[in-house]
Amino acid sequence: MNEESNKKRILLRVAYDGTDFHGWQVQPNARSVEGELNKAIQEMTGEEISVIGASRTDAGVHGIGNVAVFDTLSPIPADKFMYALNTKLPEDVSVVESREVAADFHPRHCDSIKTYEYRFYVSEVNNPLKRRNAYRIQYRPDTKLMNEAAAYLVGEHDFKSFCSVHTSAETTVRKLYSAAVREDGDDIVIRVSGAGFLYNMVRIIAGTLLDVGNKKYEPEHIKGILEGCDRTLAGPTLEPQGLTLISIEFPDITN
Amino acid sequence: MNEESNKKRILLRVAYDGTDFHGWQVQPNARSVEGELNKAIQEMTGEEISVIGASRTDAGVHGIGNVAVFDTLSPIPADKFMYALNTKLPEDVSVVESREVAADFHPRHCDSIKTYEYRFYVSEVNNPLKRRNAYRIQYRPDTKLMNEAAAYLVGEHDFKSFCSVHTSAETTVRKLYSAAVREDGDDIVIRVSGAGFLYNMVRIIAGTLLDVGNKKYEPEHIKGILEGCDRTLAGPTLEPQGLTLISIEFPDITN
Numbered sequence: 001m002n003e004e005s006n007k008k009r010i011l012l013r014v015a016y017d018g019t020d021f022h023g024w025q026v027q028p029n030a031r032s033v034e035g036e037l038n039k040a041i042q043e044m045t046g047e048e049i050s051v052i053g054a055s056r057t058d059a060g061v062h063g064i065g066n067v068a069v070f071d072t073l074s075p076i077p078a079d080k081f082m083y084a085l086n087t088k089l090p091e092d093v094s095v096v097e098s099r100e101v102a103a104d105f106h107p108r109h110c111d112s113i114k115t116y117e118y119r120f121y122v123s124e125v126n127n128p129l130k131r132r133n134a135y136r137i138q139y140r141p142d143t144k145l146m147n148e149a150a151a152y153l154v155g156e157h158d159f160k161s162f163c164s165v166h167t168s169a170e171t172t173v174r175k176l177y178s179a180a181v182r183e184d185g186d187d188i189v190i191r192v193s194g195a196g197f198l199y200n201m202v203r204i205i206a207g208t209l210l211d212v213g214n215k216k217y218e219p220e221h222i223k224g225i226l227e228g229c230d231r232t233l234a235g236p237t238l239e240p241q242g243l244t245l246i247s248i249e250f251p252d253i254t255n
Numbered sequence: 256m257n258e259e260s261n262k263k264r265i266l267l268r269v270a271y272d273g274t275d276f277h278g279w280q281v282q283p284n285a286r287s288v289e290g291e292l293n294k295a296i297q298e299m300t301g302e303e304i305s306v307i308g309a310s311r312t313d314a315g316v317h318g319i320g321n322v323a324v325f326d327t328l329s330p331i332p333a334d335k336f337m338y339a340l341n342t343k344l345p346e347d348v349s350v351v352e353s354r355e356v357a358a359d360f361h362p363r364h365c366d367s368i369k370t371y372e373y374r375f376y377v378s379e380v381n382n383p384l385k386r387r388n389a390y391r392i393q394y395r396p397d398t399k400l401m402n403e404a405a406a407y408l409v410g411e412h413d414f415k416s417f418c419s420v421h422t423s424a425e426t427t428v429r430k431l432y433s434a435a436v437r438e439d440g441d442d443i444v445i446r447v448s449g450a451g452f453l454y455n456m457v458r459i460i461a462g463t464l465l466d467v468g469n470k471k472y473e474p475e476h477i478k479g480i481l482e483g484c485d486r487t488l489a490g491p492t493l494e495p496q497g498l499t500l501i502s503i504e505f506p507d508i509t510n
Contacts, residue, residue, distance in 0.1 A: 015382060015383050015384065016383050017383040017384050017386075017387075062383075062384055064384065082380065086380050086381065091381065091383065091386055092383045092386075093383060094380050094381045094382065094383050095380070096380055125337065125341050125349050125350070125351055126341065126346065126349045127270060127349065128270050128271050128272040128317075128346065128347045128348060128349050129270065129272050129317055129319065129388060129499070131272075131346055131347075132272075132387075133384060184440075185439075244384070
């Protein structure tokens with residue numbers, strides 16, 4: 001057998017607490033999730049490996065099910081990578097699944113369904129036990145109104161109003177499969193699933209739905225914000241710590 | 256008016272993420288919750304103040320409602336201390352209430368009801384988003400059995416079996432008002448309330464109830480452990496990060 005025939009592509013599902021990372025992507029002199037994964041995989045295999053990530057989450061954003069792939073000649077079975085890598089990774093990153101995928105599988109060049117949650121807690125003062133994973137708001141918003149507003153976002157729309165002006169995306173049309181607001185204990189959680197998201201899109205959606213919950217405008221106004229195609233029409237980009245990438249599903253690979 | 260008549264005793268309710276502290280109590284060259292409070296109060300009042308804490312939680316243990324008191328000559332109204340101190344405290348400590356109490360109120364020398372929770376999450380691997388505030392277990396225990404076992408702990412008992420051998424307590428008799436196990440989403444939470452707790456008592460209760468949930472012994476066996484008055488009969492002292500001091504109520508002061 002030649003080298004190529006021993007090569008396999010491994011998919012990792014990765015969970016991380018984004019608080020102490022400068023985001024997913026490798027950067028010089030800054031701690032990144034990708035950097036920690038590369039280091040652990042290189043240590044384990046002895047190969048010069050750089051993973052390909054599905055979603056380059058920003059600094060402070062968390063992940064429960066982000067995805068990374070890499071190629072290796074290592075004889076270690078794919079499902080054992082999870083255990084071996086977890087012995088080398090720091091406490092704020094974990095591999096929650098490892099499996100082999102087709103050699104041409106690329107997590108950014110194929111259809112996927114991404115699900116994000118944005119979490120709020122209501123408190124007059126900072127809650128040290130929630131501050132890392134939720135965004136503090138002073139007053140309880142009307143979650144029924146927020147949920148009504150969220151429904152206007154579902155479907156295929158031009159989300160230009162919900163996109164940071166610093167985007168390099170070719171088109172700002174995206175398709176949302178679902179958007180809903182629920183109460184989780186005392187917390188309030190926005191959950192959105194879609195085929196892809198623009199830069200800062202979920203954080204701007206969160207800021208806009210919060211404006212609705214605070215009765216700055218009616219739920220129906222979301223239609224006008226979408227139609228206006230103007231970033232200044234939507235609400236603020238909320239802070240990253242409330243945001244978690246929950247899962248990425250790939251319909252074309254068997255799960 | 257003389258100085259004494261301007262003096263008032265302030266009670267603070269304090270929340271903290273215990274992860275990055277060497278516990279509540281001031282120690283040389285180590286970060287403590289008490290030390291951060293003293294520093295913030297001194298900065299604010301210009302007085303040499305050391306708070307008196309109600310419960311000296313261990314390193315890694317969290318608080319939502321621990322209590323501290325101090326005396327001050329500051330003219331700032333008692334309820335404003337909360338806001339002023341929160342501008343000076345680090346992110347992992349917050350004052351959630353401040354109020355005046357009687358000059359002779361001492362949080363350790365009066366009757367109180369303390370409530371603690373010990374939280375578990377079930378996962379084959381470390382969860383970076385839960386690791387700081389919950390203890391990981393590999394298999395889901397039987398919470399119904401755990402709850403049955405917890406009921407045997409309620410009431411006045413000699414808790415010698417549930418006390419670290421390093422205790423200096425004069426008596427190991429304590430009174431538990433309630434002990435119950437519930438599921439909170441995917442997590443499992445033990446909640447206990449009592450008039451006082453021995454050193455490591457809640458963490459040993461958690462280890463023992465987990466043993467019951469894992470069917471090491473029957474719920475009824477708790478009776479034998481209590482009667483034996485021997486630390487080696489009970490389960491292990493579980494790690495601190497699962498433990499949170501939820502509240503301390505003082506029946507003799509108006510709340």
